[in-house]
Amino acid sequence: MVCLYQQEGLEFSELIKDIIKKQFNLPVVVAHSVRIPSQAFNPLRTQYDAMKIIETFVYSLDQKCNWHLIIIDKDIYTPRFNFIFGLADVQRNIAVVSTYRLSKNGLLKERLAKEVVHEMGHILGLNHCPIPVCVMYFSNTVADTDRKGFDLCPECRRKVERI
Secondary structure, three states: OEEEEEEOOOOOHHHHHHHHHHHHOOOEEEOOOEOOOHHHEEOOOOEEEHHHHHHHHHHHOOOOOOEEEEEEOOOEEOOOOOOEOEEEEOOOOEEEEEOOOOOHHHOHHHHHHHHHHHHHHHHOOOOOOOOOOOOOOOOOOHHHHHHOOOOOOHHHHHHHHHO
């Protein structure tokens, strides 16, 4: 079971329930809303450190769930990148996805669905895929996200079905 945590004011429950059910056949329960911890903010970058967000929430996760997904609307990064759309902590089975850079051109829901599937794929054990239309392809830009599909390629599908 997947627990969904959303930043206060966000409401993507139905979209996320539908896409996770379709792609992974997993149930999703809506957990408590979250506030982004101020200690995750980096004033030099004017962004939030995605790993610090995960580390802050790891102790308040609902233990009835196997996997955890946090949706926020803040600009996030990891030290190796200028920005990221999401980050998965595969050891803790938790991922964070940000809508911040996905909302241009009215494609927010489509892009969010792709990034949710991508990060869920990681916490289910998948790596990045070299096939550009596979949802597990690494998105360096919004254009990359727009080019890829919602679905796992046949090889990634086989891998996730073995998990």
